[in-house]
Amino acid sequence: MTDFRSFRAAAVVVRHSDWGEADRLLTLYTREQGMVRALAKGARKITSRKAGHLQPFTYITVQLARGRDLLIVTQAETINAFLPLHDDLTKTGYAAYVVELLYRFSYEEEGGNPTLFRLLVETLDRIEKEENAWLAIRYYEMRLLDSVGFRPQLFECANCGREILAEDQYFSFTAGGAICPRCGQGLPNLMKISVETLKYLRHFQRSSYKDASRAHPSPESQKEAEVLMQGYFTYLLERELNTPGFIKRVRS
DSSP: OOOTTEEEEEEEEEEEEEETTTEEEEEEEETTTEEEEEEETTTTSTTOSSGGGOSTTOEEEEEEEEOSSSEEEEEEEEEEOOTHHHHOHHHHHHHHHHHHHHHHTOOBTOOOOHHHHHHHHHHHHHHHHOSOOHHHHHHHHHHHHHHHTOOOBOSBOTTTOOBOOSSOEEEETTTTEEEOHHHHTTOSSEEEEOHHHHHHHHHHHHSOHHHHTTOOOOHHHHHHHHHHHHHHHHHHHTSOOSHHHHHHHHHO
C-alpha cells in the first residue's frame, strides 16, 4: 500500500508569504495534486538551503510531508529558475499574470492536471525566451479555458448555432462565444470582434503552439484580442485580475 504521508511532486511556485518568525507559506501548483499550500520551515533564515528554490515562478521537484494542518516542504530542488522572469519587469508581469489566472481557476488539492501543468511550464519558458510574449499569453489563455471547462464557442454562433462566417462578429461573455451579426442586433452586452481577431483566436484554439506562432496579427488586432480576453476572464471570475494593471503601468 502506498504511503501518502509523504510524496514527491513536480511543482511551480505560484506565490509565497511570510509565516511566523522564519517560515514561508507557499502556494504550489503541482503536476500530481494540483494547487496546494505548503509550509517551508526556516526558509527565511540566511542559512536556509531551501530559500533559493522557493522563489515565485520557479519550477522545482519537492518532497512534501503531511503535517497536522499543512503540507511541509522537506526537500526542494530547482529544475528551472526562469531567472530572466525576475530581471525584466515586463516579463515579471506576464509570468505573474499566468500564475494568477491559474490560481483563480484552481481549487486546493482538486487533483493533478498534467496537461495544464505542462502548459504552465511551457508558457513560462516562452515568456522567458521570446522577445514579445503577446502570442504566448493569448495561446495560454485559450488552452487554459479549454482545461477548466470554459472553451469559448468560436465556430458557430453561441445564440443560434449557425456557422460563423468570415465577417465582423460580436462576442457575448454570458453566452461564452461569438454571436453572428443577425443575432447581434437584438442582444444586450455584446462586444464587437473583427474578422481578423476572431481568425487568430480560432487559430490558437485548434493549433499547436508551433503552428500558432506563425501568426502575425496587427497591433489593432492584438489590442482587441487582449481587451476581449480580459473582459471574458472578469466575467467568468466575477472580479478583475490584479496583474493586468501592473503590466499596463510597466508598459507606460
